[in-house]
Amino acid sequence: MVEVHVADSEVKREDAFAVRHTVFVEEQDVDEELEYDTHDETATHFVAYDGDEPIGAARLREYEDDIGKVERVAVRTSRRNAGIGRALMERLEKQAEAIGFDTLTLHSQTQAADFYRTLGYERRGAEFEEAGIPHVEMRKSLE
Template identity: 40%
Template sequence: MLKLKVAETSLEKEQAFDVRRRVFTDEQGVSPDIEFDEWDKTAVHFIGYNLQQPIAAGRLRIIEQGIGKAERICVLPEFRGHGIGAMMMTEAEEYARTQKLHIVRLNAQVHALPFYENLGYTTVSEEFLSAGIPHKTMEKTL
């Protein structure tokens, strides 16, 4: 049974951070000093559960009036390919609408560009490196 929600408690936030650590630090080799930053204190965090097991995470923060930035969207490897990432993005977009945001921006790893394009995001930047990984900035008007 899949459940996606805003991480409201300390435990839920820690579970979201653990999923991020497993995906970005352990799997992709991103330094914890880069993965966990000052924005974690103020961002809205999302957590996805399969039954009671945390399997997906992400965060959204307001970066300008009307613009939110989706970040750190991830799904544990054994749960990929089942639409959970798309559901996490829908959850973040729905939350963004409640905050009167009209654009969601994100920095997508280049290999994930088709995933985000299928969700209606458009590339708005040239390729750049973040944590040593090629990215492009994408946006979607809500």
């Protein structure tokens, strides 16, 4: 059974970072210096487990007043299309509401935009490139 936790310990944070490294750095060839940044120090991190195995990760940080930014949502290749991303986002959104965010924004890889659309996120603006990958901005009201 999959469980999503706030990564509130060093072990859980390391597990979240390991998932991100596998998905973004190894699989998608994102430069490691771009993947890890100063926001990692202050963001709220999430990690999804199947038993003891970390299989997904995400982070949430303050973006603007009352707006949170969803970032680094990753699910290991072997576990995609099994509801892990949805479980991560549901847990993250509950945490965002508890923090007091009214709105969430994110930069979705273009190929993942339909996934976020099913969760109520709406595309804003034109496609752009980030870390060498096409993205679109999306937002969702939590009110």
